[in-house]
Amino acid sequence: MAPAGSDPDATTAPPVPTVEPPIDPLVDLTAAPEGGAPLVPPEVLAQTLREYVHAQVLRVRGGESGVLPVLLGLVVIVVVFQAISPDHVFLSAGNIVNLFQQSAVFMVLAMAEIFALLLGDIDLSTGYVGAVGGVIAVQLVQPSTTNWPWWAAIIAALVVCGLIGALQGSLVTRLRLPSFIVTLAGLLIFNGVLLIVLAFGPFSGYPSLIGQSVNLRALHDLMWGHVSPVGGWIIMVVIVGLLGLNLYFRDSRRRRSGLVAPPVSLTFIKIVLMAAAGIAVVAVCNVNRAHIGTLEGVPFAIFVVLAVLGAWTLLLQRTRYGRYIYAMGGNAEAARRAGINVISVRTWAFVLCSMTAGIAGLLYASYLGGMSNNVNGGQLVLYAVAAAVIGGTSLFGGRGKMAHGVLGGLVIGAIYNGMYLLGLAVQWEYIVTGLVLIGAVTIDAVSRRSATSGGIAR
Amino acid sequence: MGEPLLRVEGIYKSFGAVQALADVNLDLPSGEVTAICGDNGAGKSVLIKCIAGIYEPDHGRMYWEGRPVRIRNARDASALGIETVYQDLALADNLDIVQNMFLGRERLRHRLLDEDDMERAAAETLASLRVTTVQSIRQPVGSLSGGQRQSVAVAKAVMWNSKLVIMDEPTAALGVTQTTMVLELVRRLRDHGLAVLVISHNLNDVFAVADRVAVLYLGRMVVQERTSTFDRQSVVEYMTTGGLGLAAAGPRSDGGAS
Numbered sequence: 001m002a003p004a005g006s007d008p009d010a011t012t013a014p015p016v017p018t019v020e021p022p023i024d025p026l027v028d029l030t031a032a033p034e035g036g037a038p039l040v041p042p043e044v045l046a047q048t049l050r051e052y053v054h055a056q057v058l059r060v061r062g063g064e065s066g067v068l069p070v071l072l073g074l075v076v077i078v079v080v081f082q083a084i085s086p087d088h089v090f091l092s093a094g095n096i097v098n099l100f101q102q103s104a105v106f107m108v109l110a111m112a113e114i115f116a117l118l119l120g121d122i123d124l125s126t127g128y129v130g131a132v133g134g135v136i137a138v139q140l141v142q143p144s145t146t147n148w149p150w151w152a153a154i155i156a157a158l159v160v161c162g163l164i165g166a167l168q169g170s171l172v173t174r175l176r177l178p179s180f181i182v183t184l185a186g187l188l189i190f191n192g193v194l195l196i197v198l199a200f201g202p203f204s205g206y207p208s209l210i211g212q213s214v215n216l217r218a219l220h221d222l223m224w225g226h227v228s229p230v231g232g233w234i235i236m237v238v239i240v241g242l243l244g245l246n247l248y249f250r251d252s253r254r255r256r257s258g259l260v261a262p263p264v265s266l267t268f269i270k271i272v273l274m275a276a277a278g279i280a281v282v283a284v285c286n287v288n289r290a291h292i293g294t295l296e297g298v299p300f301a302i303f304v305v306l307a308v309l310g311a312w313t314l315l316l317q318r319t320r321y322g323r324y325i326y327a328m329g330g331n332a333e334a335a336r337r338a339g340i341n342v343i344s345v346r347t348w349a350f351v352l353c354s355m356t357a358g359i360a361g362l363l364y365a366s367y368l369g370g371m372s373n374n375v376n377g378g379q380l381v382l383y384a385v386a387a388a389v390i391g392g393t394s395l396f397g398g399r400g401k402m403a404h405g406v407l408g409g410l411v412i413g414a415i416y417n418g419m420y421l422l423g424l425a426v427q428w429e430y431i432v433t434g435l436v437l438i439g440a441v442t443i444d445a446v447s448r449r450s451a452t453s454g455g456i457a458r
Numbered sequence: 459m460g461e462p463l464l465r466v467e468g469i470y471k472s473f474g475a476v477q478a479l480a481d482v483n484l485d486l487p488s489g490e491v492t493a494i495c496g497d498n499g500a501g502k503s504v505l506i507k508c509i510a511g512i513y514e515p516d517h518g519r520m521y522w523e524g525r526p527v528r529i530r531n532a533r534d535a536s537a538l539g540i541e542t543v544y545q546d547l548a549l550a551d552n553l554d555i556v557q558n559m560f561l562g563r564e565r566l567r568h569r570l571l572d573e574d575d576m577e578r579a580a581a582e583t584l585a586s587l588r589v590t591t592v593q594s595i596r597q598p599v600g601s602l603s604g605g606q607r608q609s610v611a612v613a614k615a616v617m618w619n620s621k622l623v624i625m626d627e628p629t630a631a632l633g634v635t636q637t638t639m640v641l642e643l644v645r646r647l648r649d650h651g652l653a654v655l656v657i658s659h660n661l662n663d664v665f666a667v668a669d670r671v672a673v674l675y676l677g678r679m680v681v682q683e684r685t686s687t688f689d690r691q692s693v694v695e696y697m698t699t700g701g702l703g704l705a706a707a708g709p710r711s712d713g714g715a716s
Contacts, residue, residue, distance in 0.1 A: 259577050260596040318570045323553075327561055330550030337548050338562030339533065398552035 049265040067392050069443055070407045073436075077411065081418035090418060093287035097299060100285075101223055103413025104301040105364045108308055109380060110387035110405030112356035115349045117388055118316075118329045120397025121172065121179040125186030126384060127377025129164050129354050130361030132190050133157040135197045135371040137362055138207045141215035145201045150218035158358045164190070165354025169347035179350075191377060198373055208370035222304060223366035226297035229286040235298070236278040239306070244271040301363060305406060308359060312352075312402045325349060329398030360384075386433060387412045390440040411436065461524040462487040463653045464509070464540075464622055469518035471504055478504040479515070482679045484672055486622060491644060491654040493668035493685075495661070497697050500674040502657050506624050509655070510542040511535035541615035542624040545631075547607055549614075551600030556580040558599050559614045583617050587646055605636030612643055622653040629663050641667045661690055675700035 081090040089095055109126055116123040140146050140153035148156070168186050172179045198205045209220040227235065247267060254261035285298040316322035324345045327335040336342050364380075365371050384405075391408030393400025412433060419429040462485040471479040479501045486492055496502045507513045509520075511529040520527050522538050529535050535542075549558050556573070559580045565572045581595055589609045599610060608628055615623050628644070629637040644667050647654050658664050664671060665685060672682040673696040680700045695702055 254574060257574065257578070259574055260594075314570075320564050320566065320571065323557065323561075323564060323571060327550045327553060327557075330552035331548065333546075334548035334550050334561065337532070337544075340562050398550070 048263050052263060052266055067404065067407060070391050070404070070411060073390070074407070074411055074414065077414045077418065081414065081421070085418060085421045090421060093284050094289035095417065095421070096284050097289055099413055099417045101299055101301050101367065102417055103409045104223065104305050105360050105367060105380070106383050106387050106412045107305050107406045107409030108360035108363060109357060109384035110391065110409045111308055111312055111402050112353045112360060113381070113384045113388045114393050114400050114402060114405050115325070115353040115356070116179065117385070117393050117395060118325050118397060118400050119346055119349055120329055121346070121349070122183065122385065122395075123168070123179065123350065123353050124183040124381055125164075125168065125190055126353060126357035126360075127380035128187055128190035128194055128375075129161055130357035130364065130380070131194050131371070131375045131377050132164070132197065132361065133161040133358030134361030134365035135194055135207070136160055137219060138209060138365050138371045139197060139200055141213070141219055142201055142203070142207055143211065143213040143216070147213070148215065150215040153215065153219070154362060157362060158355050161358030161361070162351050162355040165351040166347060168354070169350025172350065173343045173346045187378060187381070194375065194377070195373055198371060206370060206372050209366065210369055219362070219366055220369060221300055221366070223299065223301045223363055225300040226285070227300070229297050232282045232286055232298040235303075236282045240275050240278045243274060247271060304359065304363060308356060309402050309406055312356070316402060321345065321348070326398060383412050383433065386437040386440070389444060390436060394444050395441065396444075463523060465521040466509065467519045467521070469505070469508060469515045471508060471513060471515045478677055479508070480677045482518070482674070482677070484679060484682065486653045486655055488621065488653045489648055489651045490669040491648050491656060491667055492670045492672060493656045493658055493664040494672050494674060495658070495664060495693055495697055496674035499676075500697070501677040502674055503626070505674065506542065506626060506655065506657060509535070510540060510624055536618065536620075539619060539621035540624065541618060541620040541622070543608075543611045543615050543626065543628065545626045547611040549599045549607060549611060552598055554596045554598050555584075555610055556595055558610060559583070559617055561614075563618070580613075580617070583613050586650070587613055587616070587643060589613055589643070603636065604632050605639045608632065608636075608640050609643055612640075612647070616647060616650075616652065620652065622655065623647055624655045626657050627659065628656060629658065629660060637663065661693060664693070665690065673697055
């Protein structure tokens with residue numbers, strides 16, 4: 001195969017040496033480029049837990065912090081509000097469940113937004129598009145008019161939202177209009193559409209989910225329904241068990257075949273943390289939180305959030321489509337040259353974004369117990385973007401995970417909830433949320449700058 | 459020498475009134491590094507883009523392993539086994555080495571990405587090029603140095619049983635040690651029996667790594683010979699005047715070269 005070359009290695013190095021020790025590593029990728037080491041995910045290089053912790057510390061110092069700041073921020077927020085809320089009610093079981101329910105809308109809307117943010121786009125219309133989805137479902141299940149079954153109403157709402165996303169996405173990709181402008185127009189247009197759909201039927205603009213009809217109750221229960229305490233434990237054990245086993249077997253299989261894998265202890269710590277979080281959530285939700293009678297169990301809203309999180313995490317991390325979204329967010333030209341149909345991937349991202357916003361809209365309608373013209377979709381979308389960025393998703397594309405939306409949504413929800421408990425007027429809620437957002441974007445921008453200027457030798 | 463891997467015959471390409479390539483011939487034999495030299499605007503980039511399927515030539519023929527072929531787009535090129543490493547490398551900084559090497563050709567298992575399989579294959583390719591130790595293959599490409607990134611781009615190109623690798627200015631952005639590293643990698647590709655086509659402005663690199671040198675001048679192939687038949691001075695003269703001794707054709711002198 002090799003011609004009579006001058007290189008003496010030519011004869012001794014067949015193309016695929018099986019277990020050739022790196023006698024003469026031509027290019028050693030482990031050799032850290034100047035200052036670039038902190039950017040490497042710790043689990044990639046760490047062989048022991050100690051190395052892992054060390055790498056993680058280096059990484060935070062280098063500005064690539066992952067979810068650490070948001071977790072720390074969450075702890076600070078919780079401690080502060082617990083200390084200053086009247087009667088220290090912030091961490092009461094009733095309020096924590098309430099906080100989960102309030103955050104659920106922000107979480108799902110933030111996950112919707114992450115599809116756009118990963119591509120370096122933004123979708124400003126998600127608040128009202130979601131509200132349109134919500135109002136469509138609410139109107140369709142009204143017993144006095146259409147009286148659709150709840151599942152058909154939900155499907156119809158999500159299909160309409162998906163079509164809206166396809167329309168906006170096509171304008172962005174085919175006509176090459178900036179997504180900021182297209183979705184800004186969408187924000188106005190779908191606010192109008194919301195008002196039109198609200199006016200249908202004999203409800204004077206306030207269709208409600210309160211009533212005895214099964215379909216009304218089903219939508220109402222998206223947020224307010226809950227599983228029995230025992231059911232909560234069973235579901236938790238099943239979810240944590242499956243995820244834990246999957247993680248354990250994947251990591252140990254990779255370790256066995258010599259692929260990159262985290263140390264065993266880290267795998268176990270992850271599983272333990274997951275179980276601890278699951279136990280904590282179920283335990284808190286199973287406390288009787290009613291003043292009179294019983295109200296206990298994990299609310300359905302948590303399962304809706306988990307289902308969206310699970311589905312979209314699978315899509316982003318384990319499928320070709322998800323990989324292409326990240327690739328396009330990192331380097332659109334490289335993705336195009338790799339033969340990826342960038343127009344279709346981007347259009348679908350808008351479809352998924354709007355559809356997920358529709359799920360958030362359903363939760364929102366359920367939370368309100370109906371739909372009204374008071375929905376502030378403009379504010380909702382800003383909270384969603386804020387939640388995604390606070391959680392650790394980059395505004396510049398290519399970096400972010402669905403879990404960031406959930407964590408960021410929890411932060412926004414906690415601020416919202418805590419300020420409300422303190423009886424502070426809404427202006428303070430706006431100001432504090434705004435400041436938190438500025439903080440999060442600053443972390444994003446600074447870490448990015450240190451990554452491109454200081455860290456990487458080009 | 460038998461049939462070259464790729465023979466380009468009489469290629470013409472014009473953009474409007476500009477004749478970018480005129481009657482260009484080029485042979486690319488397997489197991490040899492061919493360097494294309496030429497001044498700015500000589501048509502180097504157009505030529506490689508015609509071979510890589512980005513442009514379709516106006517006239518001319520190409521023979522792949524002796525068979526006439528038409529390369530109409532990048533897909534045709536990669537189907538034949540032609541891969542191009544562009545100057546900007548086309549890597550996504552946020553993806554890791556494995557993800558970049560398989561970008562657009564991910565392997566699936568049960569409709570999900572088969573990360574284990576891809577990681578193994580990537581590690582194998584990198585090892586055959588002596589580019590890596592396995593444990594770091596999952597780091598994002600953005601954390602690599604310029605030479606390392608170039609190596610990943612090359613590994614990505616040879617991953618697909620490619621037979622001809624085209625490299626556009628592979629060392630332009632690199633420092634001295636990194637350049638040495640990349641040139642060594644080019645030699646290794648040749649030793650694996652691949653045909654390599656390198657565009658370079660840097661004559662040091664050309665003489666260090668090329669087996670054959672082809673010089674373009676104003677869209678014409680003025681010379682194509684083994685590297686040993688040139689010296690630095692003659693290559694420069696071909697590049698700047700399109701021939702040897704032509705500069706001396708006017709005022710009689712020693713040719714300005716000594």
